[in-house]
Amino acid sequence: MIEVSNLVKKYGNHTAVDHLSFQIEKGKIYGFLGPNGAGKSTTMNMITGYIASTEGKVMIDGHDILEEPEAAKKCIGYLPEMPPLYFDMTVLEYMKFAADLKKIPRNQKDKQIKEVMDMVKITDMKDRLIKNLSKGYRQRVGLAQAILGYPEVIILDEPTGGLDPKQIIEIRDLIKGLKQKHTVILSSHILSEVRAVCDYVLIISHGKLVASDTPDNLERLAAGSNSLLMKIKGEKDTIRKALETIEGVTGVEMSYDSDEKLWKTKLSIQENVDIREKVFYAMAKANCPIYEMQVKRVSLEDVFLELTEGEKKSAGKPESSQWKPVEDRSSEEEKTQEEKNGEPEKASDEKEGDQS
């Protein structure tokens, strides 16, 4: 459907998008994930033909966006970061204008406009001037414009930006519904949103693609194994020895918390093994009381933070932009995990927020 190969965008000396390549298949929802300034909007602007790429190619349904712009643009509906609305028009006038721009045949025009306006629930607002609409409704009008004409690909740059929680849920459901007939690409900083809506995630950092997979796979790959966070009282060596003998433990990391006089311990464990009981008895036998124990599953957020931070550390180093197998990057992973281990409570809080 969409094929992006070696896309580069340079603004002067600054490289906003750096050799990005990926493919978008029909009937799925794709999520662009990345911190501020990662190059998400720039990439979307290039895919939709708003700006030209410095290097590389974007093919949409077999049409090069720069060489056959009109054919390519016909397949795309786009909601930019800032909805492109004319404040001096009413909602209905704007929709009619958008329909004309998209060359929707006259006999379908009114019907389609009505359908789309019902879909995003702006029918009540149809005679209001856009300048008098609230932010949420402006976003909806922008979304309606993107859906109009039922293009094969709908590209949405932060579709839920600036909306209240209720509207966010509504818009998400709407986007999920689009999947039946359209391919959707959306960008977001909100991980729970990507988790809930997208079939496939592309994580972008500093203009590079650092990972692309389904949310589940990303979590699994990044986790490699799950881990157990504990606070234990006792001698370091005793604890370590006792833990290492437990079956299923693949790694032990320890750091001393001098406030509580406890050892913060992180156990890496094989997937799908519950060893909490074994740990309890092992520690009891070694006379080392456990003060706290917590199972930690790696969330998409961890993957995101790790990948985007890891990118910063290795900035400048040429690197394959594909997801690397766990073995290759275990050292880097451990390093970041160790850092995070310094504040296990915070990390788990964030994870819970993510799930709810």
Place this chain on the structure above:
Amino acid sequence: MTAIFKRELKSYLTSMVGYLFIFFVLVLTGIYFSAYQLSGGYSKFETTLSALTFVFLIGVPILSMRVLAEERKQKTDQLLLTAPVSVWDIVFGKYLALVAVFAIPVVIMCVYPLIMSKFGTISYDSAYTGILGFFLLGCANLAIGVFMSALTESQVIAAVLTFVFLFAFYMMNGISSFFSQTSMSTAVAFGLLIVAIAIIIYTMIKNVLISVVIGAVGEIALVIVYVVKSSIFQGGIQKVLNVFNLSGHYDNFTNGVFDVTGIVYFISVIAICLFLTMQSIQKRRWN
């Protein structure tokens, strides 16, 4: 294109700007008409028309300043440039809307010669030739305004730029008479121009060597031509400046001459300005 044309026209006719422009042109026409024709008793509507050229200096910047600058500022150009329409459709649709707004007072003007015919005999031919010239001059000025509006996202800057250029073109007769006609002065002026071009090239490509070489080659060629045949430089500055002399070409029309080269000239100015507008929009996408 029709979608953009319709939207644009509607937005001019539902906001102040369009009416302000129409009102302004008509009021000034009325004032000159009553001064020359009604009180003065001149039998030629062209006298009014030739006095009217300065309405464009104020009217055109007001009308054209927002045409592209505002789109860029509000980011609505993202809607247009990602829709399946070409840049030419966008530019031409918008330009036609401006022309349509301007056509309203021009059509009303066409009534004046009819009124005058009630009071005596007048030459319809020369009166309507004059109106045609007035329309063409206005269209050329609007095209310049569109180009200026494409260069910036600030309406104010667009208006000021348009005014400056239109004013310079308006004064072109006076400006060109400042320069002496001798071949020596023309050669010096061209020499300076080549230096300026070399500097502009330097700012674009940031390469001293290439810029200096281009400048030097240009100057040497100039000197050779001057030494071999200096007479071709005679009045050269005036010839060059005359290209920008819009009102000079307009004068033929108000003298009742149906000037085909004038028509070609104005259409060329419009085509060049719209072409440059497209180029500046394209260039921004590539920058």
